Amino acid sequence: MKSKPLSRTLLTSAALLTLGAAPVHAATINWTDWTSVSAAASQVFGILTVGSSTVNVTYSGAYNTVQTSGGTNYWNPDAPYLSTTVENAPPASDIITLGQGGSKTITFSQAVVDPLIALVSWNGNTVDFGVPIEILSYGTGYWGYGTPILNNSGTGFYGNGEVHGVIKLPGTFTSITFNDTSEWWHGFTVGVIGLGSSNGVPEPASLALLGMGLAGLAGLRRRKA
Template sequence: MKRLLPLALGSLITAFASTSAFAVPVSWTDWTSSTDSFSASGSLSVGSESVSVGYSATGAHAFVATGPGTNYWTGSAYTNGTVDNAPPASDIIALSQGGTVTITFSQTVIDPYIALASWNGNTVDFGVPIEIDSFGPGYWGFGTPLLNPGGTGFFGSGEVHGVIRLPGSFDSVTFTHTSESWHGFTVGVAGIAPVPEPETYAMLLVGLGLLGFAARRRQQAA
């Protein structure tokens, strides 16, 4: 019995550590301004780096929340996948008229996440492969995101609340969506692409120079 107890405790600690390591802390956008019904701007922080985020749309949105107000990011829908933290309570863009939405980043970001609130009966397509990271009960109820055959978008069956992930590196994200009273979103990232140091560029130039020199020597020898 005494030997079994340490083994059991060790298994629990290992399982807890694995679960904690699996959760990804996401840097969500702090939306700060919207001067019309088709655009907004904000920023997100990854470590010491600040990334400017822009949003524009061909269809008018219902509203953009940039300060204290209703928290639409309640429920377990946002943290029952790989995301460690739900979006902040005061930041959401509520889309209304269908069309094309473009999100831009001032730096290349890694694995952007899109949090969804109340996507009821919407057909959405990102044009690139997406992953359904999580979904579940939310502010307006419950729904299921059904991936399209190409895996590039989904149909919202019921009141979809959750998070989707776009694997890879992006300077911008574009998606199309259909109209509804309103359905909300925000965007976050797991990290940003590293910017090469000046020494890296110098080494690259030296390497290219050596390759060019070797190519000329081969041509002369021939």
């Protein structure tokens, strides 16, 4: 029987040690600050501030209304938006509301990891993102309660009642396109936990955790010698 290369064994063991040692905590989400609209082009513009980086966000498609500064806070109460992944609901009142079905696209000026979409009042809507999604949370929100029912392909859902909650699109994206039906008023905003890497190299925090795992293995080997 062939033995595994030592380097691969060490890396695998280090990863297991790292995962075992790291508790699961909800992350602080960076939600989009919607700043302006272009009615003629059916576009809404915003920014995501992630650490020291600024990501430009553009929504393209039909919309009903947009709140960029002030107005009703439809993200209150915040309970439907919180989970073991999401520590904070969307702030203030920024929101894009939709009133016409069809294709919509959200574009980021640089790659983002695991983008999140917070939902308000997706009542009776059928939506499909074309890629797998995860439903992170839902509950009683500004307009009441509803349940998102995942479709058979796992790429979208049907809103059974007044759905308020958060979905995640696992992976790295520079744009998101979805198709929804035409229930008159339903709203959303976009958030991220972090940014994507253009070269696939782990972020410094990940490298540090891997180093800690390897150091721990080295210590165990010395004690056994």
